Amino acid sequence: MRYPEQINLPYNRGALPLGFELLSGPVQDDADLAHWVILQGRHLVLAKSEGQPSLPVGQFPKGLTVLQGPLTFAYWRDMPVRCAQIGEADILPDSLVAEPFVSFQLRVPVELLTVAGVGKQLLHADLHTAFCHRCATPTTPMKGSWGKRCPNCGHENFPSIHACAIVCIHRENELLLIRKPEWPKGRFGLVAGFLDVGESLEECAIRETKEETGVDICNVRYVASQAWPFPSQLMVGFIADYAGGDIAIGDDEVEEAYWFPVDDLPILPSQTSIAGYLIEKVSQKLREPGSKS
Numbered sequence: 001m002r003y004p005e006q007i008n009l010p011y012n013r014g015a016l017p018l019g020f021e022l023l024s025g026p027v028q029d030d031a032d033l034a035h036w037v038i039l040q041g042r043h044l045v046l047a048k049s050e051g052q053p054s055l056p057v058g059q060f061p062k063g064l065t066v067l068q069g070p071l072t073f074a075y076w077r078d079m080p081v082r083c084a085q086i087g088e089a090d091i092l093p094d095s096l097v098a099e100p101f102v103s104f105q106l107r108v109p110v111e112l113l114t115v116a117g118v119g120k121q122l123l124h125a126d127l128h129t130a131f132c133h134r135c136a137t138p139t140t141p142m143k144g145s146w147g148k149r150c151p152n153c154g155h156e157n158f159p160s161i162h163a164c165a166i167v168c169i170h171r172e173n174e175l176l177l178i179r180k181p182e183w184p185k186g187r188f189g190l191v192a193g194f195l196d197v198g199e200s201l202e203e204c205a206i207r208e209t210k211e212e213t214g215v216d217i218c219n220v221r222y223v224a225s226q227a228w229p230f231p232s233q234l235m236v237g238f239i240a241d242y243a244g245g246d247i248a249i250g251d252d253e254v255e256e257a258y259w260f261p262v263d264d265l266p267i268l269p270s271q272t273s274i275a276g277y278l279i280e281k282v283s284q285k286l287r288e289p290g291s292k293s
């Protein structure tokens, strides 16, 4: 296996459609028609169609309450692309449908998920930089950037992206998988957690594994990363070797943890997530004849 490697998982810019021009900062946009990334709670609003789902195009649909935005963040097919958050109780017109953003990943083209994910993350950043982090004065946009400057104290407020380590651990031909209480029974994933102050990502992977499962790991190697706009994370993917210890669940974040043989894995995250990608990558390698790691 070669590390690191480039991947175009959904939400990474490399998975944006051909010809999609992502802006480097806000622009004056008075166009009549646009592509719309409409967010409703944890759902994405799409145009109903016989074939593949698509973003609504044209004027903003009538009767919807805009809670945040619209924010123009790109140009595509000669039109601006705008993102807006609408009221959760809004009734959609018959031409639109709200779908869960994450769980239906496989039904929606990767390119479309990525457009919506980037818009979602920028809208989140826009909201969270509206007031100065230092003195709470309303901020003003900085030219050519998604950052905002404070007219009172001069502090520059940039979008916050939170790093998380996620790690696929193996012991001979077995993988260590966990299930969080909120996940359905029988559905397992990988150990993951937020980076702490003064910690490398490798240290984060080691600490989270110990806290969640009681297991020690070593030889932590970077594989790939994925932007994760729920609301603003970067998932940094590693694989690691088992170093010692028995499974002992250490916190409330994990309900079950087991070693699964690669030939008998439970229900797994979609391969459009970094978790699914890492599991598949390591499993493939372990299934190769004569493979030890």
Ligand SMILES: [Zn+2]
Residues within 6 Å of the ligand: 132, 133, 134, 135, 136, 137, 150, 151, 152, 153, 154, 155
């Ligand atoms: Zn300020």
